[in-house]
Amino acid sequence: MSIDEFFEDEDSVAPRKGLTGDVAVVGRPNVGKSTFINSIIGYHLTAVSKRPQTTRKHWRAIFTDDKCQVIFTDTPGMHEPNDKLGEAMFSNIILQLKTTDVILCIADASRSHGAEDELICSMINQHSQSKKVILMVNKVDKAKKEQIQETIDFFEAKLGDRIAKVIKVSALRKKGLDEVIETICGFLPVLPFSFDEDAITDAYERDIASELIQEAIFEEFSKEIPHAIVVEIDSWKEDDKKIKMGVTMYIERESNRKMIIGRDGVKLKTIKSKAISKLRENIEKRIDMKIFVKVAADWRNKKSKLRDFGWEIK
Ligand SMILES: Nc1nc2c(ncn2[C@@H]2O[C@H](COP(=O)(O)OP(=O)(O)OP(=O)(O)O)[C@@H](O)[C@H]2O)c(=O)[nH]1
Ligand SMILES: [Mg+2]
Structure with missing residues (x-):
């Protein structure tokens, strides 16, 4: 049966059905999680800056097209907490990892990898064993080929076959975004959409x-x-x-x-x-x-x- 046969008529009163679910966008600080979220919905929703630890709250961004509705959650960059705010952000990322349908783990190909990348990998391994993980290798516009390969090798060594797909992206230049959506949709069930088709966020x-x-x-x-x-x-x-x-x-x-x-x-x-x-x-x-x-x-x-x-x- 093709996916299209699942979709209802446009004038139906009930919410449209399609491939839908939650995606937790995770990664160490500054990898481009919020840039990706803003690019995907085409709206300046969540703060972006050159500095690590810009995002402090969990922002939901909704992407809808003719086949799917993907509910992304932008999370703060994963780092060892050093105050109560850090602890709150940390436990909320864990909650996202436990409750989401798919994990989009973002890596920055333009920089070397270290403790914070290891931390996110170990949190994924510890808290979301059954979830599909997509590795989004970001900032390929400013990374050398070898750096991109090193990034993939690093995450493959830590996450092994947890990684269902590796996608090279430039969130800033909006390159590779279609492949991310297509891959996510391949892992989602067909259900009624939770949000209106023109909604882009549930934030006020x-x-x-x-x-x-x-x-x-x-x-x-x-x-x-x-x-x-x-x-x-x-x-x-x-x-x-x-x-x-x-x-x-x-x-x-x-x-x-x-x-x-x-x-x-x-x-x-x-x-x-x-x-x-x-x-x-x-x-x-x-x-x-x-x-x-x-x-x-x-x-x-x-x-x-x-x-x-x-x-x-x-
Ligand atoms: N060259 C390049 N820069 C990018 C790309 N994506 C994001 N950036 C830059 O990386 C910096 C950090 O981006 P953010 O989106 O704030 O990163 P984040 O992962 O949300 O950071 P935290 O909220 O601190 O965890 C910003 O200066 C962005 O402009 C990309 O694809 N290419
Ligand atoms: Mg952010």
Whole structure:
């Protein structure tokens, strides 16, 4: 029986059926997981930066075409946790590995491999024995042939026949993405779709806004500073023409306030204008943004604060 025979009529009221399931996108920090997610749905959903550990929450992105609906979860880069936030992210990646249908393990072919790649392989082996693993060798646009082969050899040595397929990709240049979708679909069952066909995420607009403001913060500050800031959208008023939002940037220490605001508020102004232009990629309305800076002392190590900021903590 061909796959096409499973699909229902277009005017049927029930959700369309097709190949569908969950894909956990995992890998060490900075391999291009979020770039891949954004490329696949053609929407700036999750923050991308040159710096490792940019993604801190789990973003679901939905890809639908005439045959399939794939629900991708972008995960934070896998690394040994060194605070409560790291622990929350770590246990959530494990949960994704346990509950997903397919694992898309992303590797960066342009860099050598080490402890963090080993960690992700051992977590895959430990927590998701029965799942298909696709190895996506990313950044092939800037890797030499030998580096690509070294990457494949490294992961094959750690994951062995857990790897169902190896695909060479440039998430940045959108090369190889069709093959990724086709391969994933080959491993999914035919079921009713869970989301509308035009849905691209289950995230709220204000959550995407806070993610893109966070991306602007990553661009504006170097080293550890962006990791110590968390963005909350406190208010959101919308009419036909404009969105008015109140934003708070929580910092860990009062002593950082001056540097974060900048002389005459110049840093905050830059973050605001960068964030607004990122938001305008997705939103046509005028955006009126007010940013406040508050201290949430040592928030990365406080369970109650992490819960307030939307992390799931046991
Ligand atoms: N040349 C090249 N660069 C890429 C590619 N994919 C991603 N990048 C770059 O790699 C850097 C990291 O990308 P991200 O998508 O933020 O990586 P990530 O795996 O989500 O990182 P974390 O969220 O920190 O775990 C960014 O500077 C991207 O532009 C690619 O295919 N080719
Ligand atoms: Mg990311």
